[in-house]
Amino acid sequence: MRHILFLLLIAMAAPAALAQTYKPQHPMDALTAEEIALAVDLLKKEGQANADTVYPSISVFEMPKADVLDWKPGDPIKRRAAMVYRNNGETYEAVVDLGEKQVVSHAAIANVEPMILDREWAFARDKAMADERWKKAMARRGYTQLKLADVFCTPVSAGYFPGQDYQKRRILMVPCYDRVDKLHPVLARPIEGVLAVVDTESGEVLEVIDRDIVSLPEAPQGYGKTLPQDDAPLKPVEIAAIKGVNFTAKNQLDLTWQNWSMHVRADRRAGIILSLVRFRQGEANRMIAYQMSVSELFVPYMDPDPTWSFKTYMDAGEFGLGYLISSLQRGIDCPADALMVDLTFPNDVGGTYTRPRALCVFERATGDPAWRHYNSAREQTDGRPEIELVVRTIPTLGNYDYVFDYVFRARGSITLRVGATGFDAIKSVSSADMDAASAETDTRYGGLIAPYTVAPNHDHFVNYRLDLDIDGQANSFVRDTLTMAVLKDSPTRKSIWRVKSQRYKTEGPVQPDHSVEGGEVFRVVNSLKTNALKQPPSYLIHGGHNAVSVIDPADPAQARAQFSANTFWITAYRPGEMWAAGNYPNRSRSDAGLPKFVSNGESIADTDIVVWYTLGFRHIPAPEDFPILPTLWHEVVLRPMRFFDRDPSSTLNPEFAK
Numbered sequence: 105m106r107h108i109l110f111l112l113l114i115a116m117a118a119p120a121a122l123a124q125t126y127k128p129q130h131p132m133d134a135l136t137a138e139e140i141a142l143a144v145d146l147l148k149k150e151g152q153a154n155a156d157t158v159y160p161s162i163s164v165f166e167m168p169k170a171d172v173l174d175w176k177p178g179d180p181i182k183r184r185a186a187m188v189y190r191n192n193g194e195t196y197e198a199v200v201d202l203g204e205k206q207v208v209s210h211a212a213i214a215n216v217e218p219m220i221l222d223r224e225w226a227f228a229r230d231k232a233m234a235d236e237r238w239k240k241a242m243a244r245r246g247y248t249q250l251k252l253a254d255v256f257c258t259p260v261s262a263g264y265f266p267g268q269d270y271q272k273r274r275i276l277m278v279p280c281y282d283r284v285d286k287l288h289p290v291l292a293r294p295i296e297g298v299l300a301v302v303d304t305e306s307g308e309v310l311e312v313i314d315r316d317i318v319s320l321p322e323a324p325q326g327y328g329k330t331l332p333q334d335d336a337p338l339k340p341v342e343i344a345a346i347k348g349v350n351f352t353a354k355n356q357l358d359l360t361w362q363n364w365s366m367h368v369r370a371d372r373r374a375g376i377i378l379s380l381v382r383f384r385q386g387e388a389n390r391m392i393a394y395q396m397s398v399s400e401l402f403v404p405y406m407d408p409d410p411t412w413s414f415k416t417y418m419d420a421g422e423f424g425l426g427y428l429i430s431s432l433q434r435g436i437d438c439p440a441d442a443l444m445v446d447l448t449f450p451n452d453v454g455g456t457y458t459r460p461r462a463l464c465v466f467e468r469a470t471g472d473p474a475w476r477h478y479n480s481a482r483e484q485t486d487g488r489p490e491i492e493l494v495v496r497t498i499p500t501l502g503n504y505d506y507v508f509d510y511v512f513r514a515r516g517s518i519t520l521r522v523g524a525t526g527f528d529a530i531k532s533v534s535s536a537d538m539d540a541a542s543a544e545t546d547t548r549y550g551g552l553i554a555p556y557t558v559a560p561n562h563d564h565f566v567n568y569r570l571d572l573d574i575d576g577q578a579n580s581f582v583r584d585t586l587t588m589a590v591l592k593d594s595p596t597r598k599s600i601w602r603v604k605s606q607r608y609k610t611e612g613p614v615q616p617d618h619s620v621e622g623g624e625v626f627r628v629v630n631s632l633k634t635n636a637l638k639q640p641p642s643y644l645i646h647g648g649h650n651a652v653s654v655i656d657p658a659d660p661a662q663a664r665a666q667f668s669a670n671t672f673w674i675t676a677y678r679p680g681e682m683w684a685a686g687n688y689p690n691r692s693r694s695d696a697g698l699p700k701f702v703s704n705g706e707s708i709a710d711t712d713i714v715v716w717y718t719l720g721f722r723h724i725p726a727p728e729d730f731p732i733l734p735t736l737w738h739e740v741v742l743r744p745m746r747f748f749d750r751d752p753s754s755t756l757n758p759e760f761a762k
């Protein structure tokens with residue numbers, strides 16, 4: 105959520121010439137560098153764009169779902185670009201047909217702010233640091249004769265708060281940090297109490313908030329003057345496919361592994377988008393998900409201080425989970441022999457840049473049995489090792505790195521995993537420990553995680569858009585409640601539990617009720633098909649206990665991210681409904697996504713539905729988060745239920761290929 109400028113500078117340094125210029129092979133492929141150049145050119149020829157136009161978003165405008173499902177390799181592909189662009193501070197949308205070479209439609213979109221642009225970061229920082237009020241506030245803190253080299257300022261998104269008088273502006277907030285040596289993270293020494301508010305179009309510094317001074321300790325707080333010695337080196341423990349891999353990857357990017365197949369594409373906002381996720385069973389190639397991706401990531405902080413309270417980031421819609429993907433390291437981020445894939449993204453000025461090693465794909469043996477049984481009569485054990493396929497990206501959103509995994513198993517399950525690592529967002533305080541007189545005040549809204557260092561409490565809400573199509577599109581959403589049943593006539597038992605199913609009829613939020621006595625499960629079911637046992641096939645969405653936002657719905661931050669108040673939202677499939685907090689969450693006033701999508705109450709019975717799942721976790725920071733946050737994993741599992749006739753992993757060959 106917090107944005108670090110240098111990441112962007114690396115991204116911009118990669119010239120468009122490095123971008124891959126492959127021809128699209130599949131309707132779901134991301135736009136190629138050539139296609140983006142053509143789209144921009146056509147927009148200019150139409151008189152809609154000029155040399156000053158900026159492009160917050162250029163993405164593939166997908167073919168209609170029915171056409172994608174009919175498409176076979178070798179068939180023609182209708183390629184169109186969906187563009188969001190800005191001229192003189194106004195926002196426009198256009199659809200450009202790349203085959204017909206024409207602009208299909210264009211329109212001005214009023215009262216929206218597209219995602220933050222590359223040029224705005226450095227611009228906001230420089231304007232803040234040139235402002236006399238800011239210099240005065242810094243001088244109060246001992247930064248006289250200030251040089252850029254002394255401090256590190258990194259703008260962040262502003263949220264939207266009706267009480268502020270810079271409501272209609274495109275603004276960024278600029279907090280600053282004392283410059284530290286290379287041994288320490290760049291955000292290790294926050295300079296508290298100073299915050300510049302910058303209009304990124306006019307360059308005007310709208311306000312400099314200058315509050316209480318918190319003096320910084322001599323060394324980066326909590327780290328000491330030197331870092332601790334390393335432990336003795338371990339003998340290596342590795343994951344390796346020593347005889348080659350069992351998956352195939354071609355084009356950008358068709359993946360197959362065992363019975364699984366899927367298409368993966370880069371997306372500046374979502375990170376990656378998985379499409380056409382299928383499981384082959386004999387002759388049939390059965391659809392499980394038409395599309396899966398992260399649609400938003402909302403991270404509200406719980407500190408009311410004016411220099412902190414605005415921190416209510418929407419990392420996908422404001423910053424871009426693809427835009428901030430960081431390159432993966434072999435042997436640490438992914439196994440040493442993982443397939444590394446460079447991803448090409450559109451930039452703001454109508455070109456592209458390529459992030460090297462942005463995505464990795466690998467198999468791993470988990471060390472666990474996929475299944476096993478000891479047969480006592482025969483005194484023998486049968487089993488298979490668990491081997492899974494992982495598709496991984498790691499965007500770095502300022503202080504946090506999020507490991508986003510899609511994990512596939514032979515049993516037919518898909519696990520969506522999120523690992524949060526990197527650093528807690530921290531503030532400098534005057535308390536060295538909890539015996540300090542100021543400790544109670546300093547830790548009212550967060551935890552002391554090191555001397556002079558508090559990390560404010562916060563939530564992470566990852567919303568997944570799951571366009572599941574279980575054996576086709578006629579799907580319904582079902583809640584199975586496990587309820588206690590009294591047995592009046594039983595000579596032995598007095599009660600048992602039974603399963604009661606409820607099928608949802610209309611769009612809306614669905615909230616798990618953790619207080620129900622026996623528990624509950626949620627499924628997407630195709631009532632019009634059956635397996636060999638004549639049962640309707642379904643997939644369970646198994647998330648376990650899961651946090652939702654408890655912020656007051658009237659709170660301005662919550663109003664923009666209403667999706668986070670419910671674990672599930674179910675909508676009828678509509679092309680173009682991609683983002684849980686709406687197309688334009690940056691500086692939005694209310695959530696124009698899910699609450700809007702469900703407002704017309706369309707039917708969701710036996711039809712094409714989309715499940716939106718919020719994987720939420722609260723974070724009460726503690727010293728174990730410091731000096732770095734060991735990866736904190738959360739997951740949701742999509743598991744077959746009556747989809748197969750028997751466990752598909754039961755037939756795994758007990759021998760490995762020689």
Ligand SMILES: [Cu+2]
Pocket residue numbers: 524528562563564723
């Ligand atoms: Cu956290």
